[in-house]
Amino acid sequence: MNTNILPFEGFSSACVHAGHTQDPNYAHLVPIYASSTFVYDDAEQGMRRFSGQEDGYIYSRWGNPTFREAEQKIAALECFGLQDKNGQALQAEGILQASGMAAITTLLLATLKPGDKILTHFSLYGGTEQIMKNVLPPLGISAVIADLRDASIAAGIIKNDPAIKMIYIETPANPTIQCVDIEVLANTAKEHGLITACDNTFATPYLQQPFKYGVDYIVHSTTKFLNGHGTAIGGVLLGTDIEKMTQHVRLIAKTLGGNANPFDAFLLINGMKTLELRMERHCSNAGKVAGFLQQHPAVAKVNYNGLTSHPDHATAKKQMRHPGAMLSFELKNGLQGGIDFMNKLQMCTRTVSLGTCDTLLSHPASMTHYSVPREERIKYGITDGLIRMSVGIENVNDILKDLEQALQ
Numbered sequence: 361m362n363t364n365i366l367p368f369e370g371f372s373s374a375c376v377h378a379g380h381t382q383d384p385n386y387a388h389l390v391p392i393y394a395s396s397t398f399v400y401d402d403a404e405q406g407m408r409r410f411s412g413q414e415d416g417y418i419y420s421r422w423g424n425p426t427f428r429e430a431e432q433k434i435a436a437l438e439c440f441g442l443q444d445k446n447g448q449a450l451q452a453e454g455i456l457q458a459s460g461m462a463a464i465t466t467l468l469l470a471t472l473k474p475g476d477k478i479l480t481h482f483s484l485y486g487g488t489e490q491i492m493k494n495v496l497p498p499l500g501i502s503a504v505i506a507d508l509r510d511a512s513i514a515a516g517i518i519k520n521d522p523a524i525k526m527i528y529i530e531t532p533a534n535p536t537i538q539c540v541d542i543e544v545l546a547n548t549a550k551e552h553g554l555i556t557a558c559d560n561t562f563a564t565p566y567l568q569q570p571f572k573y574g575v576d577y578i579v580h581s582t583t584k585f586l587n588g589h590g591t592a593i594g595g596v597l598l599g600t601d602i603e604k605m606t607q608h609v610r611l612i613a614k615t616l617g618g619n620a621n622p623f624d625a626f627l628l629i630n631g632m633k634t635l636e637l638r639m640e641r642h643c644s645n646a647g648k649v650a651g652f653l654q655q656h657p658a659v660a661k662v663n664y665n666g667l668t669s670h671p672d673h674a675t676a677k678k679q680m681r682h683p684g685a686m687l688s689f690e691l692k693n694g695l696q697g698g699i700d701f702m703n704k705l706q707m708c709t710r711t712v713s714l715g716t717c718d719t720l721l722s723h724p725a726s727m728t729h730y731s732v733p734r735e736e737r738i739k740y741g742i743t744d745g746l747i748r749m750s751v752g753i754e755n756v757n758d759i760l761k762d763l764e765q766a767l768q
């Protein structure tokens with residue numbers, strides 16, 4: 361029995377039930393299939409499995425029942441309530457990977473070849489930027505980096521450069537919370553026969569569904585809000601071209617070997633059951649935190665796309681259910697102000713990463729971007745007193761109290 365066949369009315373029901381396959385031993389929850397290989401009744405069955413005549417698991421780098429449950433659940437959430445060109449429920453295929461970076465690597469190596477170019481926005485996750493700048497160029501693939509918040513810039517570049525094969529976006533993006541218009545960029549890409557890919561990590565499918573706008577591929581670092589508890593590194597690559605995903609892309613993924621592991625897949629599946637509940641609380645807390653910071657005399661600026669002062673407020677509002685749980689703010693007292701503030705935090709956690717139940721704060725100038733030359737990081741908006749915050753699901757009054765005392 362596969363309970364993801366019911367058309368769920370509400371997203372939270374899909375979070376809890378979608379993608380579940382009844383266990384042959386009637387376990388309620390999906391078991392952790394900690395097995396590298398799967399056995400055959402006889403040699404003929406082995407033949408049928410290897411030739412693809414019979415479905416079944418062979419080797420966990422290629423696929424595993426615990427991974428499958430996670431893949432089906434995420435695919436169901438990204439397609440929730442969407443229809444394909446023929447008015448049927450949209451279907452997507454997911455491939456669970458060891459990390460967000462593994463999912464991005466698999467995507468790029470499965471879809472691009474030497475001579476191809478990627479058009480992307482300048483505000484990207486650091487690891488993705490490293491792939492674009494250092495890993496792909498020796499393979500003959502390069503990135504054209506532009507401000508894609510202006511759609512006319514993208515259209516102009518594409519028209520003049522036939523080598524561009526993909527538009528790759530991340531929205532909202534790290535750490536500026538900048539947003540690009542998914543619909544406009546996906547339409548521009550379609551006009552020119554380009555592939556589109558979107559990193560949906562910050563938003564999650566509850567807040568934003570890139571497939572709605574015809575995006576071809578979605579990647580996630582499941583490490584963040586999808587897992588939601590900070591218990592495992594993971595990633596997923598999803599696509600709506602089922603044949604391409606199950607054949608070519610799956611073959612590349614199997615060969616590259618960036619597969620997940622059953623225990624992390626189990627943690628992810630159970631984390632995702634509360635996705636809607638958590639995101640509602642994360643976002644309502646973030647709105648209150650942004651409002652509090654905006655009126656605080658020690659704070660020079662708040663970057664939160666729920667505030668009308670954010671330059672991408674309208675884009676976020678158009679494509680996101682809520683503005684998300686990520687924000688950043690600039691302290692008036694620069695580098696030392698940032699360090700003092702971080703040291704005074706009591707309940708909130710001093711760490712990088714995002715998307716856990718706990719509120720997390722980091723100070724890029726003294727942490728993630730400490731080794732980046734000052735002029736360079738300031739160009740990207742990472743000023744001395746910038747603090748990045750992933751707002752958690754604690755009672756908001758406790759978050760505000762901690763911030764208040766640390767800002768003293």
Ligand SMILES: *Cc1c(COP(=O)(O)O)cnc(C)c1O
Pocket residue numbers: 459460461462485487488530534559561562580581582583584593594595
């Ligand atoms: C964390 C992150 C990644 C990388 O994911 P890992 O799971 O750490 O490999 C990619 N994109 C975004 C937006 C992220 O936040």
